[in-house]
Amino acid sequence: MSKSDIVSVKILVLVDDYAGFTNLLAEHGLSIMASIEYRDGTMYKILFDTGQSGEVLLKNMQKLSLNPSEFDAIVLSHRHYDHTGGLVRLLESTGSKPVIAHPDIEKPNYADRGGFKKFNLGFTRQDIEALRMRGELVLSRKPLELAPNVWFLGEIPRVYDNSYAVKGFLTLEGGEIVPDQMLDDTGVAIKLGNKAVVLAGCSHSGISNIAAQAKRLTGVEELSIIGGLHTASATDSEVERIASELKALGVSELHAGHCTGFNGIRVFHRIYGEKLRIIHSGYRAIFV
DSSP, X not given: OOTTSEEEEEEEEEEOSOOOSSSXXXXXXXXXXXXXXXXXXXXXXXXXXOOSSSHHHHHHHHHTTOOGGGOSEEEOSOSXXXXXXXXXXXXXXXXXXXXXXXXXXXSOOEEXXXXXXXXXXXXXXXXXXXXXXXXXXXXXXXXXXXXXXXXEOOSOOOOSOOHHHHTTEEEEETTEEEEOOOTTOOEEEEEETTEEEEEESSOTTOHHHHXXXXXXXXXXXXXXXXXXXOOTTOOHHHHHHHHHHHHHTTEEEEEEEGGGHHHHHHHHHHHHGGGEEEOOTTOEEEXX
């Protein structure tokens, strides 16, 4: 065994749409802390997404006695405001930290639900330029090994149908509004022996495609997924198909919340039973 082998992964959900029976706050959004311990005793900590406002994230961190500067890296799953909105306020508390994302993080995004709405980043182009000037912004289409056995998944190949997860989203190209395939949507995979813990933000790439990319990079047989699965508007038959794909990919358990939706949770529960768990602000999971 190598000193760089991971011996435990501790997950703490800092922001979710639901706060559970806790004294924490909730908002539409997601932020997850992953504390990774290596065999030699060293630690690597990731903050995956930053919620919508920053206020909820920082107040929950204060209630949990967490220091905002303790993260080694911040990873953004995609450019929507409910996953990136807390970044600027967080960095005011942390100082310089690498922020890892796909290059399309700067691309405009809109939704045609109930009118033409902006779904862009939760911060401005000036904020982006400031991050770039300080050397904090790391943009990559390719996967990156952030630390031994910890991968930023990069641009996700679309093998399985993900139309349910990009429906109604638009972008601007060459002066025209066109459907947005959300190529910036990505995740993180953490290899722990012959299994991997996968962090998913909103799964616009399709959670099956995210799982497949994680499996390719880690070479494991078993996956555990934590995050939003974007099945709130999916039909029963679509969720059943997704669950079948995940089972075939070796996904043994789901820790789902945010955009998974009540209907998605209902169908996933029918298939995964007690192996489906509902996350909330303050939710903890330990993998060893």
